[in-house]
Amino acid sequence: MLRVVAFRKAILAGAAGALVWEAAVRLLALGGFHGFDIVHELGTLAFPNGGAGQWWPAGLTAHALVGAAWALFYAYFFWARLDWPPPLQGLVFAAIPALLAIFVMVPQLRLMHLPMAIAQLDVRSFLVALQPGVLGTLLLGHALFGLTVGAIYTRPVGYPSDSPPDLRCSPRRRGTEGKRPPSGSAFMFATGIECSYPTIDQGQWRRDEMQTMRHYELWERDFELARELGTTHLRYGPPLHLIYTAPGQYRWDLIDEAMADLEEHGPEPIVDLCHFGVPHWLGNFQNPDVGPALAEYAGAFARRYPWVRFYTPVNEMYVCARMSALDGVWNEQMRDEGAFVTAAFNLAAASVAMTDAILAGRADAVFVNSESSEFYQPCCPDPPIQERAAIENERRFLPLDLVYAHEVSERMLACLKQHGREEEYRRFLQRKVPRRTILGVDYYEWNEKLIDQDGHRRSLGELFGWYVIATHYWERYRRTMMHTETNRIDASDAPRWLWRQWHNVQLLRHAGVPLVGFTWYSLTDQIDWGIALGRANGIIDPVGLFDLNRDPRPVGLAYMHLIKMHRDEPEYRECPALKELLD
Amino acid sequence: MPGFLGAHGYEPGPTQRPLLAGAISGLLATLPAIAILYAFQALRAEAAILGISQILTIAVGWPVMAVAGALYARLFGRAANEPRGGWLFGMAYGFALWAAGAVLLLPLASGGKTPAGEPAIGVFLSLVAWGAALGFIHPFVHPPLHERLEGAAQRVGPNAGTLRAPR
Numbered sequence: 001m002l003r004v005v006a007f008r009k010a011i012l013a014g015a016a017g018a019l020v021w022e023a024a025v026r027l028l029a030l031g032g033f034h035g036f037d038i039v040h041e042l043g044t045l046a047f048p049n050g051g052a053g054q055w056w057p058a059g060l061t062a063h064a065l066v067g068a069a070w071a072l073f074y075a076y077f078f079w080a081r082l083d084w085p086p087p088l089q090g091l092v093f094a095a096i097p098a099l100l101a102i103f104v105m106v107p108q109l110r111l112m113h114l115p116m117a118i119a120q121l122d123v124r125s126f127l128v129a130l131q132p133g134v135l136g137t138l139l140l141g142h143a144l145f146g147l148t149v150g151a152i153y154t155r156p157v158g159y160p161s162d163s164p165p166d167l168r169c170s171p172r173r174r175g176t177e178g179k180r181p182p183s184g185s186a187f188m189f190a191t192g193i194e195c196s197y198p199t200i201d202q203g204q205w206r207r208d209e210m211q212t213m214r215h216y217e218l219w220e221r222d223f224e225l226a227r228e229l230g231t232t233h234l235r236y237g238p239p240l241h242l243i244y245t246a247p248g249q250y251r252w253d254l255i256d257e258a259m260a261d262l263e264e265h266g267p268e269p270i271v272d273l274c275h276f277g278v279p280h281w282l283g284n285f286q287n288p289d290v291g292p293a294l295a296e297y298a299g300a301f302a303r304r305y306p307w308v309r310f311y312t313p314v315n316e317m318y319v320c321a322r323m324s325a326l327d328g329v330w331n332e333q334m335r336d337e338g339a340f341v342t343a344a345f346n347l348a349a350a351s352v353a354m355t356d357a358i359l360a361g362r363a364d365a366v367f368v369n370s371e372s373s374e375f376y377q378p379c380c381p382d383p384p385i386q387e388r389a390a391i392e393n394e395r396r397f398l399p400l401d402l403v404y405a406h407e408v409s410e411r412m413l414a415c416l417k418q419h420g421r422e423e424e425y426r427r428f429l430q431r432k433v434p435r436r437t438i439l440g441v442d443y444y445e446w447n448e449k450l451i452d453q454d455g456h457r458r459s460l461g462e463l464f465g466w467y468v469i470a471t472h473y474w475e476r477y478r479r480t481m482m483h484t485e486t487n488r489i490d491a492s493d494a495p496r497w498l499w500r501q502w503h504n505v506q507l508l509r510h511a512g513v514p515l516v517g518f519t520w521y522s523l524t525d526q527i528d529w530g531i532a533l534g535r536a537n538g539i540i541d542p543v544g545l546f547d548l549n550r551d552p553r554p555v556g557l558a559y560m561h562l563i564k565m566h567r568d569e570p571e572y573r574e575c576p577a578l579k580e581l582l583d
Numbered sequence: 584m585p586g587f588l589g590a591h592g593y594e595p596g597p598t599q600r601p602l603l604a605g606a607i608s609g610l611l612a613t614l615p616a617i618a619i620l621y622a623f624q625a626l627r628a629e630a631a632i633l634g635i636s637q638i639l640t641i642a643v644g645w646p647v648m649a650v651a652g653a654l655y656a657r658l659f660g661r662a663a664n665e666p667r668g669g670w671l672f673g674m675a676y677g678f679a680l681w682a683a684g685a686v687l688l689l690p691l692a693s694g695g696k697t698p699a700g701e702p703a704i705g706v707f708l709s710l711v712a713w714g715a716a717l718g719f720i721h722p723f724v725h726p727p728l729h730e731r732l733e734g735a736a737q738r739v740g741p742n743a744g745t746l747r748a749p750r
Contacts, residue, residue, distance in 0.1 A: 002593075002662050045704060072671050104682050112703045117628045119699035121690045228732060491592035499744025525592065542592020549664045549722070551596050552732060558739035560732060565741075 004212050004527050004538035004548075005075040006156035013152035014071025015064040017145035022060060024144055025137065035137025036129070039063055041109045048113075070097050071149045079153060080537040090150020091143060098142035102129040106138070155536040157527060161199045161206040161280045167242055168254040169219050172261065180266035183232050185579035187572040188482065188517030189563045190270065191226055191545060192235030194526045196533055197277040198323070198330035203284060205536060206277070210239060212527045212538065213548060219258045221550055226267050226523055229545065229556065230563040235312070235370075235484070235519060236262070237272035241279045244297045252304050263307050270310040270368050273298055273354060276320050276330060276533075284332035285324050285343040295353035302361035312368045313354035316442065317347040317399035319372045329534045341398075341419045348402035348428065355434060366581065370440030370484040371400055373469045375448045377460060382453070389451045397476065400439075402428040404477050436581055438516060439477055440484030441470045443501070466504040474513050480577050481508075482517035487555075489530055491542035494555035502562055514577030520559050524548055593660035598735045601656035601663065604725035605717075609652015611724070612673075612716035613645055616709040623705020628698040632689065651680060652717055656725075664725055669718040677714015681707055 022039055029037075043059025044050070050058075078093045106129035111119055129135060159165055194209045215222055226234050238255045245251055262269050274294055278284065282293055298313060314320070324331040325339035332339065351369070358365045374396040378389035394409045401408050405428060408416065416425050443466040446459035466483065474481060483505050488497035498520060509515045525544040528537050540548060545556035566572045595601040620626040630640045655676050656663050662672055685706045690697045698706050 002668075005668065007667065069671065069674065072668070073675060076668055076671065100682075104686060108686060108703065108707065111697065111699045112701075112707075114699040114703075116699050117624065117702050118632060118696055119703075121695045121697050492594065495739050495743035496745075499741050503744065540592070547592065547596070547661055547664075549661065549666070551661065551664060551729075552598055552735070553592065554597050554739055554743075557597055557732065557736040558743055560736040561739055562741075564736070 002076050003079065003540060004157050005072065006153070006538075007072070009156060010071045010075040010153055011068040013074075013149040014066075014068035016067075016152055017071065017148040018060070018064040018067035020144045020148045021067075021141040022063070024140060028137070034133070036106065036134040036141075037137075038141065041106075041113075045109075045112055067145060067149075070145075071153060074149055075153055075156060079156070080535070080539060085150075086154045087147045087150040090146040090148070090153070092146070093150070094142040094146025097145075098139060101138050101142065102135065106134065155205060156538040157212045158200075158205050158207045158536045159211075161203060161241075164206065164208075164242055167208070167211055167216050167239070168251075169216050169258040172257050173220060180262070180264060180268065181232075183266075183268040185575050185582055186232060186567070187575045187578070188233045188519075189231050189559075189567065190233035190235060190267075190482075190484075190517055190519040191229070191231045191523045191559075192270075192272075192485070192519060192521045193222060193237070194522040194524070194529075195237030195239065195272060195275050197239060197241050197275060198320075198533060199277060199280075199284075200330060200333075200534060200536065202333060203280075203331065206241065206280075207528070207533045207536065208239065208241075209527060209533075210237075213524050215524075218550065220261065222523055223258075223261055223265065223267075225546055225550060227265065229560045230567065231267050231559075232567075233310070233517065233519075234262070234267040234269050234523075235272055235521065236269040237275045237312075237315070238301075240274055240294075240297065241277055244279050244293075246281060247293065247296065250297070250300055250304070259305050259308075263305070268310065269308060270312055271301070271305075271308050272312040272315050272370075273301065274314045274350065276315065276323070278331075285321065285346050286332050286334070286339060288346060290346045291349035291353045294350040295357040298354035299357035299361060302358045302365070306362060309362065309364065310366045310368060311355075311358055312370050312440070313358070314347050314351040315370050316372045317344065317351060317403070318374070318396055321347055321399060323532060329532055337415070338419045340395075341416065341421055344399045345402065345421055345424060348399045351399075351403050352428070352431060359434060364436065364582075366436045366438065367434060368438045368440045368482060368484060369400065369403060370442055371473075372485075373441045373443050373447055373466070373473060375464065375469050375472065376451055376457070377448065377463070378451050379453055385451050385453065385455065388455050392449075392451070392457070400473075400477065404433055404437075404439075404479065405429050405431045406477060437479055438581070439473060439479040439481045441466070441473050441481060442485035442521070443469065443483065444486060445488065445497075462500075466501060467507050470504075470508060471513075474508075480514045480516055480581055482515065482519070484517070484519050485521035486519070487521055487543035489541050489543055491553055491555070494543070494553065495558040498555050498558050498562065509571075514580075516575050516578040516581070520545055520555065524550070593662055595657070595660050597738065598730040598732060599661075599664075599725065600728045600730070601660065601725070602653040604721060604728050605653040605656025605663070606649040607652070608717050608721040608724045609649045609655070610645060611720055612652065612713045613648045615716050616648075616713035617641060617644075619709040619712055620705050623701050623708070625698055625702035625705030625709065628702035629689075629706065632693045632696045632698070648713065651676075652721075655714075655717060656721060663718070664722050666722040669722050670715045671718065673714040673716070673718020673721070674711055675714065677710045677712070677717070680714070681710035685710065 039059035042062040043055030046058045047054040196209045321343035323329045325334045325343040328335040376389040376392035378385045448460040448463045449457045488494040529541040630637045
C-alpha cells in the first residue's frame with residue numbers, strides 16, 4: 001500500500017471537479033464561447049444520434065467517473081507530496097491528466113467518432129487538441145478540476161475529535177484454536193499494536209492509528225499474526241478516547257471481544273492505558289483533572305479485565321509532554337517551558353494515580369513504564385550550546401524522575417521552582433514506588449541528537465547505540481528494564497536494525513542489567529509516523545513486522561527467526577530478573 | 584529503483600511470488616477484455632490491421648498479457664496486493680498499455696493504420712477493463728501462492744545484521 005486513502009472523499013472530490021468543469025463550459029457557451037465540450041464528446045459516443053436529454057447525462061456521468069478515478073489516483077500517488085496548500089497541490093497534479101488529454105485522449109476521441117473501423121493516421125492526428133479553442137477549454141477545465149479536487153480532498157485519515165465515528169472491534173468471525181500459554185518468567189519477546197490517538201489542529205482533529213491501520217476490523221488477524229511469529233507479549237492500547245465517554249461512563253463493548261480473545265489465546269497483553277491523547281471531554285494535558293480522571297478509568301479497567309497483569313499506565317510521558325506543550329504538535333499544541341512542566345506533572349500524576357488504582361484491584365500487577373530514551377550531544381564547546389544540551393539531557397528525565405521518586409538536578413529544580421512546582425515535586429519524592437515496576441526504554445535511530453551551532457536539534461542516527469543510552473537510564477533508576485520499542489523506517493534495512501538492537505540487549509544482559517524483554521514496535525506498518533502524526537496525510541511508513549495487507553515484511557521473518565532461535569535457550573526460557581519481579 | 588522500492592516498503596515480501604501471481608492474474612483478466620473486444624468488433628479490426636486471424640490474435644495476446652501481468656505485479660510490488668486500490672492501479676496500468684501499445688506502437692508497426700469508430704472504443708475499454716480486472720483479482724490470486732512463514736524465516740538469520748566488509 002502507498003497511502004491510506006479516503007475513498008468516499010476522493011470520489012466526491014473527483015465528481016465535484018467534473019461538475020465544476022461542466023458548469024464552466026456551459027457558462028462559456030452562454031457567453032458565446034464554444035471550445036472543447038468533453039461531456040458532449042463522451043455522451044455522443046454512447047448516443048451518436050441522440051438528443052441532449054440522452055448524451056448530456058451519459059456524458060456527464062462518464063466524465064464524473066473519469067474524474068473520480070483521477071481523484072483516487074491523486075489520493076494514492078500525489079496528495080501531500082508537496083507541502084503546499086491543498087488546492088495548489090490539486091492544480092499541479094491536474095497537469096498530468098491535462099497532458100494526457102491533449103496528446104492522447106482528445107485525438108483518440110476524434111478517432112472514436114469516425115464512421116469507420118480502421119483509419120489511417122498521420123502526425124497531425126495527434127495535434128488536433130492544439131487548436132486554441134480546444135486547448136484553452138482543456139487547460140481551464142483541468143485547472144478547475146485540479147483546484148476542486150485539491151480543495152475537497154484533505155485530511156484523509158482521522159476524524160473530528162468531538163464526533164468520532166462508531167468504531168468498535170468487529171465481532172469475532174472464527175474460533176481460534178489453542179489456549180494462551182502461561183508466560184511465566186520467560187524472557188518477553190514482544191511486539192505491539194500501534195495505538196496513538198493525539199489530536200491535532202488545535203484539538204479539532206483526532207488521529208487514531210488503530211482506525212487507520214484497520215485494527216478495529218482486523219484485530220483477530222493481528223492477534224493471530226502475533227501468535228504465529230512466536231511473540232509472548234503484546235503491547236496493546238485500547239482506545240481510551242472512545243471507551244471513556246464521560247466521568248464514570250465506559251464503552252467496554254468496543255473491546256470486550258478483543259480482550260476476551262487475548263485472555264483465551266494470547267499473547268499476554270501489556271495494556272497501554274494512555275497513549276498520547278485524552279478523551280475530547282478532558283481537553284488536553286494542561287488540564288489538572290487528567291490525573292484523577294485517568295485513575296478512575298484505570299481502576300475501572302482493572303475491575304473489568306481482572307486477568308490483565310501487565311500495564312503501561314501512560315506511554316512515553318516525556319515525548320507526550322514535549323510534543324504537546326514544547327514542540328506544539330499535538331493536543332494543546334503549546335510551545336512553552338511552563339506548559340511543558342505542567343504537562344509533565346499532569347502525566348506523571350496520572351501515571352502514579354493510575355498505578356495506585358490498578359493496585360487497589362490487582363495487588364500483583366506489573367507496571368511497564370515505557371519511555372523514549374534520548375541523548376543530546378553538543379556540537380561544539382560554545383557555552384550556550386553546551387548549556388542547551390545539558391538542559392535537554394536533564395529535561396528528558398523529568399517525568400520518570402517524578403514517577404520513580406528520583407531527585408532532579410539543581411538546574412531542573414530551579415526550573416520547577418520558577419514554575420511553582422516545588423511543593424508538588426516534593427510530594428512525588430515521598431512516593432513509594434511499587435516493587436513490580438519495569439523501566440521500558442524505547443529507542444529509534446533519531447533518539448540521539450546533536451545540538452547544532454544554531455541551537456537546533458538534529459538527529460545523529462545510531463551514534464552510541466541503545467546499550468550506552470539505556471545504561472544512562474539504568475544508572476539513574478536501577479530498575480528492572482525492558483527494550484519496549486524499536487523499528488526502522490527504511491524497510492530494506494529493518495532486519496539489520498533488528499539484529500543490532502538484539503545484540504545490544506544481549507550485551508546489556510551480560511553486563512548484569514536485569515533486562516526482561518525486547519519489542520519490535522509495531523506489528524504492522526504505521527501511518528504518518530515519519531511526521532510524528534502532526535498532519536493527517538495518510539502516508540504509510542513501512543516499519544511493521546507486517547504491511548497493512550498483513551503480508552510479512554523481511555523484518556517479521558527475521559524476528560520470527562530470532563525468537564525461535566533464543567526462546568528455548570536456558571537464559572531466556574527462565575529469566576531470573578522477571579521471576580524475582582513476578583514472585 | 585529497487586533501492587527506492589525497498590526503502591519505502593514496496594518490494595514484494597520474502598514469502599510472496601509476484602511474477603507467478605501476476606502472470607495468472609494477467610491471463611484471467613483477458614476474459615472480460617476479449618468479450619469487450621468481440622462486442623465492439625475490435626478483434627476483427629485488430630486482426631485485419633495485423634494481417635492475422637482473430638484466433639491467432641487471441642493466441643498471441645494471451646502470453647503477452649500474462650507477461651504484462653507479471654510485470655505489473657513486480658512493478659507495483661506490495662501495492663498490487665492492496666484489495667481496495669488494486670483495481671485502480673491495474674486500470675492505470677491498462678491505460679498506460681493502451682496508450683503505449685494501441686495508440687503508439689500499433690500505428691507505427693502497421694504503417695499508420697489504427698482502429699477507429701466502435702473498434703477504437705472497444706480497444707480502449709478492453710485494455711482498461713483488463714487492467715481493472717488484473718488489479719482487482721491479483722490480491723485474491725496471490726495469497727494462496729505465498730510461501731509459509733516458517734520456511735521463509737530461515738533465510739533472515741543473524742547475518743542480516745552484518746555489513747559486507749570490503750575485501
